[in-house]
Amino acid sequence: MANQYALEGINVLDFSWAGAGPFATKFLADFGAQVIKVESKKRPDIGRMTPPFKNNLRHPDASALFIHTNTNKLSISLNLRHPKGIEIIKKLVEISDLVMENFTPGVMGRLGLTYDVLKKIKPDIIMASSSIYGQTGPKSQLSGFGNTGCAISGHYMLTGWPDREPVTPGIAYADVVQPIFTSIAILAALDYRRSTGKGQYIDTTQVETMVHFISPAMLDYFANGHIETRMGNRSTYACPHGVFPCRGEDRWCAIAVFNENEWKNLCDVMGNPDWCSQQKFSSLTLRQEHEDELESLISKWTIRFERDELASMLQQAGITSGSVQDGQDLLDDAHLAERQSFIKLTHPVIGECNHPTQPVKLSGYTPQMRTAPCLGEHNEYVYKELLGIPEDEYNALLSEGVFE
Amino acid sequence: MLNYKVLDLTDEKGFLCGKILGDLGADVIKIEKPGGDLSRNIGPYYNNTADPEKSLYWFAFNSSKRSITLNIEDSEGYEIFKKLCSNADILLESFKPGYMNNLGLGYKELSVINPRLIMTSITPFGQTGLYKDYKASDITLLAMSGLLSINGESDRPPLRMCFDQSYYLGCAHAVTGTLLALHCRHNTGKGQHVDASIYESVVRCNYREPFRWEWEKAKTPRMGNFFARGGKGYRQLWPSKDGYVTWVIMMENAKPVRAWVDWMKEEGKSGRWAEINWDEVTSFLKWAPEDIQAIQDSIAEFILSHTTKELEAGSIKRGLLLSPANSVEFVAADEQLAKRNFWKDIEHRELNTTITYPRFTYLSSEGCNEIRFRAPLAGEHNTEIYAKELGFSDKTILSLQKRGII
Structure with missing residues (x-):
């Protein structure tokens, strides 16, 4: 009973590829939507060619990274350059609720698959396009990579040490932010369709979503003319606030002190050395004025401890703290294990390995997790069962290269 | 809604x-x-x-x-x-x-x-x-x-x-x-x-690190302005004449670099890269690390000799995969967002x-x-x-x- 609903019955025709698109449709698939991923054998999703690979084999079905953004999906291979390929797409549109794509703006139009065309086939269709800079406007044709949206929206320039160049994120950050908003847009559109019967066209961009994640800086500029800059690990309203060295090589612990009570607790844990009671550390403002010195004094104390030992000692004293973990730590993290953030599934080529689940849990719904599809794995199911293409016609299309 | x-x-x-x-x-x-x-x-x-x-x-x-x-x-x-x-x-x-x-x-x-x-x-x-x-x-x-x-x-x-x-x-x-x-x-x-x-x-x-560890028993170090891909880092922040831009070399796709070289040719700055038959280069997967470094250095030099605006316009026209790294006043003034x-x-x-x-x-x-x-x-x-x-x-x-x- 509990698992009967969520997005069951929602059909998604998914042209998306690389990072930002598939990440959004993974969300829909993990919560029960039937997501049909459209690829071609000639040009599979570039995500399939992204390392790490099983046995270092560069093969479309061997990328361990690909499987993380494509769980629970179905994959078909289809030649969109073949006129019959487009005919098949139109048949799939008839049975779809949503069409998702993240090509460079204009590509869907050249395929003859604009929203207007789709709407004629299925009047209440929802179409979502995800791009860097938008479907309209003078810069819509700008192409980029996973961090382009981050750079344009101001994130680069706000990240880093004040005395050095900006620091770019260690991941393709916009590629993981934008898809959450694409999912929001799609779920809101489904809600809207339920109450009005109308579909809609959705245009999400990396740049616009990322601006929301720095909006206090934008308001500060518009209201005060102030250009926010880089402040390393420091905070305007907490001090100390940083990452402190621990025993061992490249071991660190983050510590944040938001009020005088927490500062007192920190001094207690450190054994109240004389410097703690100096006037210059006696308030937030004063500590901020002497933050270099303060950080160096605290570092001399933190370096004596193991990372996790320090974090837990501070937690017990009521101080906000956390170990700087790495990929290995995450796979060993008891909390994440308890919450099933990663679960083991068996992929036919890659074998048994971890797959990430969704960070938000619903009390009445447990996602059913299935590994990502191999390229074209569901051709027969989609073409024969869903579309009802008879065996002989299927074979004819196959030999004509329509399913390439 | x-x-x-x-x-x-x-x-x-x-x-x-x-x-x-x-x-x-x-x-x-x-x-x-x-x-x-x-x-x-x-x-x-x-x-x-x-x-x-x-x-x-x-x-x-x-x-x-x-x-x-x-x-x-x-x-x-x-x-x-x-x-x-x-x-x-x-x-x-x-x-x-x-x-x-x-x-x-x-x-x-x-x-x-x-x-x-x-x-x-x-x-x-x-x-x-x-x-x-x-x-x-x-x-x-x-x-x-x-x-x-x-x-x-x-x-x-x-x-x-x-x-x-x-x-x-x-x-x-x-x-x-x-x-x-x-x-x-x-x-x-x-x-x-x-x-x-x-x-x-x-x-x-953090989509990469847990799986890098699981598959390669490797961890990515902090690399400043480098974009990590496949266990390597590629520079993704470049100073222009008047600011910063972002661009990264794609190992499996040589097209954007070819577009760079075409632009450099037009300005007489392509040096040895003009001599390459680019029709035969589809990726950099087989290139020697020195050559990969050298072509990035040439592009870096070209970037430094142009304003961010020129580079952005060139990128849109030519498909370079470059874009400006804006500070907030440029985000506020952005023509695309205004439009x-x-x-x-x-x-x-x-x-x-x-x-x-x-x-x-x-x-x-x-x-x-x-x-x-x-x-x-x-x-x-x-x-x-x-x-x-x-x-x-x-x-x-x-x-x-x-x-x-x-």
């Missing part, structure tokens, strides 16, 4: 969730402690004046919401809150796990009053698990998620991202969970408890001014997704909601006020 009633008890960890719902059309009522939410004391401030009614941080994430004040820990306040819940679709909260239960306002109790209610909890670690009671803030959550270990420079400590990225990530995920619960409610008639973990939201962003009508002036009558805000998170052909009005003053809608919507008499309101309940 959405026609729902939302009660929002969150602090800064959960602000953005209600704001997104409010922009989508939901009636979001922020419930603050009498005297106002403590999170109003986060800067920057309007006119740089520290004042709980002038926090730009608060403005940014609480627009499109109304506000009432209410002490839910007081027994009368508790009853009023339950009354509000009986008529709400969604409750957002970011208290420590167990706090609402201890007040008798956990999901179980509230779902008895209103079985259709969806309760969304946005907390550092979620409602269950080993760390659920840990104290956390943005920097400690980013630290634990592994993002800090790959962000920054090798000769300095792991580096935080700007503002409170972890909270915004948790909030965006919380919205998806809430909308999903609404979808389920349509089928089942029942609400549910949505448990959004900020930690897990950030861990989800898409991305900014909206919102009136702040008490400040006798208007402030420009980002208008929408995405565009829809049906409209209905944009900032509607400025963030509320603390308790600004007490009369509107308590008198007009709950039907309290002036006398009752005054008495509740006097006793510090509202």
Whole structure:
């Protein structure tokens, strides 16, 4: 009973590829939507060619990274350059609720698959396009990579040490932010369709979503003319606030002190050395004025401890703290294990390995997790069962290269 | 787009969730402690004046919401809150796990009053698990998620991202969970408890490191301005004549580099790269590391001799994959955002001014997704909601006020 609903019955025709698109449709698939991923054998999703690979084999079905953004999906291979390929797409549109794509703006139009065309086939269709800079406007044709949206929206320039160049994120950050908003847009559109019967066209961009994640800086500029800059690990309203060295090589612990009570607790844990009671550390403002010195004094104390030992000692004293973990730590993290953030599934080529689940849990719904599809794995199911293409016609299309 | 009633008890960890719902059309009522939410004391401030009614941080994430004040820990306040819940679709909260239960306002109790209610909890670690009671803030959550270990420079400590990225990530995920619960409610008639973990939201962003470890037993070091791919780093920040741009060499796709070389040729700056037969180069997978470095150096030199504007125009025309790394004044002046009508002036009558805000998170052909009005003053809608919507008499309101309940 509990698992009967969520997005069951929602059909998604998914042209998306690389990072930002598939990440959004993974969300829909993990919560029960039937997501049909459209690829071609000639040009599979570039995500399939992204390392790490099983046995270092560069093969479309061997990328361990690909499987993380494509769980629970179905994959078909289809030649969109073949006129019959487009005919098949139109048949799939008839049975779809949503069409998702993240090509460079204009590509869907050249395929003859604009929203207007789709709407004629299925009047209440929802179409979502995800791009860097938008479907309209003078810069819509700008192409980029996973961090382009981050750079344009101001994130680069706000990240880093004040005395050095900006620091770019260690991941393709916009590629993981934008898809959450694409999912929001799609779920809101489904809600809207339920109450009005109308579909809609959705245009999400990396740049616009990322601006929301720095909006206090934008308001500060518009209201005060102030250009926010880089402040390393420091905070305007907490001090100390940083990452402190621990025993061992490249071991660190983050510590944040938001009020005088927490500062007192920190001094207690450190054994109240004389410097703690100096006037210059006696308030937030004063500590901020002497933050270099303060950080160096605290570092001399933190370096004596193991990372996790320090974090837990501070937690017990009521101080906000956390170990700087790495990929290995995450796979060993008891909390994440308890919450099933990663679960083991068996992929036919890659074998048994971890797959990430969704960070938000619903009390009445447990996602059913299935590994990502191999390229074209569901051709027969989609073409024969869903579309009802008879065996002989299927074979004819196959030999004509329509399913390439 | 959405026609729902939302009660929002969150602090800064959960602000953005209600704001997104409010922009989508939901009636979001922020419930603050009498005297106002403590999170109003986060800067920057309007006119740089520290004042709980002038926090730009608060403005940014609480627009499109109304506000009432209410002490839910007081027994009368508790009853009023339950009354509000009986008529709400969604409750957002970011208290420590167990706090609402201890007040008798956990999901179980509230779902008895209103079985259709969806309760969304946005907390550092979620409602269950080993760390659920840990104290956390943005920097400690980013630290634990592994993002800090790959962000920054090798000769300095792991580096935080700007503002409170972890909270915004948790909030965006919380919205998806809430909308999903609404979808389920349509089928089942029942609400549910949505448990959004900020930690897990950030861990989800760290898509590479756990799997690099699982498959390669390798960890990515902090590489400053380098983009990590396949165990290697490629520079992604380049100084131009007047600023910075981002660009990265794609090992498996030589097309953008060829476009660079074509441009360099036109300006007589292509050097040895003009001699290569580019028709035969589809990727750099077989190139020697020195050559990969050398071509990047040539491109770097070319970038440095051009303004950011020239480079951006060249990139759009030629498909270079380059874009500007903007500071906020260039974000504000961006022609594309202006053309898409991305900014909206919102009136702040008490400040006798208007402030420009980002208008929408995405565009829809049906409209209905944009900032509607400025963030509320603390308790600004007490009369509107308590008198007009709950039907309290002036006398009752005054008495509740006097006793510090509202």
